[in-house]
Amino acid sequence: MADVSPIDVQKALKGAEYPASGDDLVSVARKNGADDAVVKKLEDSGSKRYDGPDDVQKSVFGGGS
Numbered sequence: 136m137a138d139v140s141p142i143d144v145q146k147a148l149k150g151a152e153y154p155a156s157g158d159d160l161v162s163v164a165r166k167n168g169a170d171d172a173v174v175k176k177l178e179d180s181g182s183k184r185y186d187g188p189d190d191v192q193k194s195v196f197g198g199g200s
Contacts, residue, residue: 139176141192147173153187160191 147169148160155163161177180194 139170139172139195141196143170143173144176144191144195145188147177148188148191151188153190154184156184157181160185 147164147167149163149167151160151163157177157180161174164174164177176195177191180191183194185191185194
């Protein structure tokens with residue numbers, strides 16, 4: 136499986152409205168035709184609330200507080 140990049144996640148979440156739950160973001164990614172690897176990364180990041188794209192990136196790729 137290819138590595139997922141932050142750009143892949145950003146593209147998958149185009150049009151997402153924040154704040155959003157993890158489940159909301161998975162739904163947006165699927166509607167946008169995201170690769171299975173991207174959807175899996177989002178699912179694995181949990182179903183917490185995200186206040187914006189930066190929050191998602193921190194959760195998915197680390198570098199959080």
